[in-house]
Amino acid sequence: MCGIFGAINGSSVTNSLIAGLESLSYRGYDSAGIAVIGEQGLERLRSPGKLNNLTLALKAQPINGTIGIAHTRWATHGAPNERNAHPHMTPKVAVAHNGIIENYQALRTELGNAGYQFQSDTDSEVIPLLITRFLDQGMEHGQAMRKALDSLDGSFAVAAVFADKPDMILAARQGSPLVLGQAQGGFYLASDANALASKAQSICHLEDGDLAYIGREQLSITDLHDQPINRDMHPIDIAEADGGKQGYRHYMLKEIHEQPEVFKRTVAQFLDSNKNTQLKRFPDELLQLKRLAIIACGTSYYAGMVGKYWLENFAGLPVEVDIASERRYRKLPVDHDSAALFISQSGETADTLAALRQAKQAEQNCFAIVNVINSNMAHESSGLLRTLAGPEIGVASTKAFTAQLAVLLNLSLAIAHARKQIDDQEESRLLSQILHLPEKMRCLIEDQDEPIKRIASNLYRTRNMLYLGRGIGYPLAQEGALKLKEISYIHAEAYPSGELKHGPIALVDEQMPVVVIAPPGELFGKSLSNLREVATRGAKITLISNQQGVDSAGEYIENAIVMPDVEELLQPILYAIPLQLLAYHIAVFKGTDVDQPRNLAKSVTVE
Numbered sequence: 001m002c003g004i005f006g007a008i009n010g011s012s013v014t015n016s017l018i019a020g021l022e023s024l025s026y027r028g029y030d031s032a033g034i035a036v037i038g039e040q041g042l043e044r045l046r047s048p049g050k051l052n053n054l055t056l057a058l059k060a061q062p063i064n065g066t067i068g069i070a071h072t073r074w075a076t077h078g079a080p081n082e083r084n085a086h087p088h089m090t091p092k093v094a095v096a097h098n099g100i101i102e103n104y105q106a107l108r109t110e111l112g113n114a115g116y117q118f119q120s121d122t123d124s125e126v127i128p129l130l131i132t133r134f135l136d137q138g139m140e141h142g143q144a145m146r147k148a149l150d151s152l153d154g155s156f157a158v159a160a161v162f163a164d165k166p167d168m169i170l171a172a173r174q175g176s177p178l179v180l181g182q183a184q185g186g187f188y189l190a191s192d193a194n195a196l197a198s199k200a201q202s203i204c205h206l207e208d209g210d211l212a213y214i215g216r217e218q219l220s221i222t223d224l225h226d227q228p229i230n231r232d233m234h235p236i237d238i239a240e241a242d243g244g245k246q247g248y249r250h251y252m253l254k255e256i257h258e259q260p261e262v263f264k265r266t267v268a269q270f271l272d273s274n275k276n277t278q279l280k281r282f283p284d285e286l287l288q289l290k291r292l293a294i295i296a297c298g299t300s301y302y303a304g305m306v307g308k309y310w311l312e313n314f315a316g317l318p319v320e321v322d323i324a325s326e327r328r329y330r331k332l333p334v335d336h337d338s339a340a341l342f343i344s345q346s347g348e349t350a351d352t353l354a355a356l357r358q359a360k361q362a363e364q365n366c367f368a369i370v371n372v373i374n375s376n377m378a379h380e381s382s383g384l385l386r387t388l389a390g391p392e393i394g395v396a397s398t399k400a401f402t403a404q405l406a407v408l409l410n411l412s413l414a415i416a417h418a419r420k421q422i423d424d425q426e427e428s429r430l431l432s433q434i435l436h437l438p439e440k441m442r443c444l445i446e447d448q449d450e451p452i453k454r455i456a457s458n459l460y461r462t463r464n465m466l467y468l469g470r471g472i473g474y475p476l477a478q479e480g481a482l483k484l485k486e487i488s489y490i491h492a493e494a495y496p497s498g499e500l501k502h503g504p505i506a507l508v509d510e511q512m513p514v515v516v517i518a519p520p521g522e523l524f525g526k527s528l529s530n531l532r533e534v535a536t537r538g539a540k541i542t543l544i545s546n547q548q549g550v551d552s553a554g555e556y557i558e559n560a561i562v563m564p565d566v567e568e569l570l571q572p573i574l575y576a577i578p579l580q581l582l583a584y585h586i587a588v589f590k591g592t593d594v595d596q597p598r599n600l601a602k603s604v605t606v607e
Helices: 014-027 051-060 104-113 126-136 141-150 251-257 259-268 298-313 350-361 376-380 399-418 424-459 473-488 497-502 524-535 547-556 568-590
Strands: 003-009 031-038 041-048 067-073 093-101 154-162 165-174 179-183 186-190 202-205 211-214 219-222 291-296 319-323 338-344 365-370 383-386 464-469 491-496 514-517 541-546 559-563
Touching: 003 014, 003 093, 003 154, 003 165, 014 031, 014 051, 014 067, 014 186, 031 051, 031 154, 031 165, 041 051, 041 093, 067 093, 067 154, 067 165, 093 126, 104 126, 126 141, 126 154, 141 154, 141 165, 141 211, 165 186, 186 211, 251 259, 251 568, 259 399, 259 424, 291 298, 291 350, 298 319, 298 338, 298 399, 298 473, 338 350, 350 365, 350 376, 365 376, 365 399, 383 399, 399 424, 399 568, 424 559, 424 568, 464 473, 464 497, 464 524, 473 491, 473 514, 473 568, 491 497, 497 524, 514 524, 514 568, 524 541, 524 547, 541 547, 541 568, 547 559, 559 568
Parallel strands: 291 319, 291 338, 338 365, 365 383, 464 491, 464 514, 514 541, 541 559
Antiparallel strands: 003 067, 003 186, 031 041, 031 067, 093 154, 154 165, 165 211, 179 186, 179 202, 211 219
């Protein structure tokens, strides 16, 4: 959940390290630091809080070198202060670490008994002390690094610089991403390819067990058995480059506005020149399934729930949806007529990746929907369905969510056609409607932004909110509540509307705003009944529906977000947008950090 950046070249790396940390800052952090090797030897500077604090500290106490590592940290073990900030250091080595060391308590005891002193409360500090211990025993640098890493249980990406090796960085990974970049002036490394997009001409992704020796002019990598191994460099994908805010106040707002183009681009990859679905774009195994399991976390999980409705109701395919952090610990019998579909924006989500590996070990067909083509999930799955969202910088996912829905929608269409649930004519009609969606999305954002902003101005002082939805509206309600929690810190919960009488209605009074997602369709009448139930208990209701639905609710609602009429199958694509805008504007009124909400990271790479 943290960020690592490293650089080795012929000039001062301090500015490069700070720029690298800035490009990683969207992932979230609460402290930062750098370590360099220069004329004064191994030096380090760390600061709690935002990067500006570290920049000010560097002005007061400059440190310079031609090789260095840097880190942004979200506190897990130990408070977010200077003492616990990375890099951690001994006189011989400095280390930046992402991940969790599960056996750190035992290692701290062992190292303490051997006379080694700890300066922090973190799990990460065991790494430089282990390396130092093995160096003290006479091992060379790579051997000491490997021996230290072999002692660790858990996940990690590690970068290390050595006081007596001013021309080398060692980097390794096990379960946490690490990317190497090559430029004319030297080498870079980062925990996220986004951080290398403006610096490196080519990159390679380390794989689990790799140990990289990075010099000024050369790179070598060994595997778990210390055998040389080749990891091909490839040109950096333009999709991995962050284009900045482009005049928008926040990345999140920019990414909301990017959704029409992202949806259009993602859908286009599945169509031929005649705008028909190309079944060959989908693996045959997915089209011939008898059952499908969808596994994901967070927003991707809610996308999977929408996909379940599409695949079951439209394509006639039985689907189960699991939260990855639960699925990975269940011992499930493998049905070889089924497959597993894993969804992740980054392709590095720790629980989802672990569940994928578990399913592969059980010889299940595994497919992935990811946004990063060079991620572990992309490499390790049997088939890849890519979202073309480009880099998503805001921690709260928006365009990645609708891009995932775009893939799932097209997959549902392809499976429905393969299972003869629809004929060519119906497929062509639906595709025509899908191709008109980007314009509807664009108009919706433009038309509803100001009305939603006014609604937000009346809601941002609340401490709790309730979201209700039926059928396909339920996962949208969950996603809306998640967005609000993530960026405004308002407690929000989502329930299926039919569950009101089974407990949640006890929460409803004049102080409980309720958002009801009720698109037109066969379930609208039941949603209207639930709406009236909460209205009679004094709740202030915001209804998201079409004009006819708003008119039907009449005096029972306080606010309305009027949606355009659209094919029922396509409603989730449009109905996600006002939920994003509502959360965004409430957070702006509250004055929270919209793009980097507290305690959250963009890519959750630890369990």
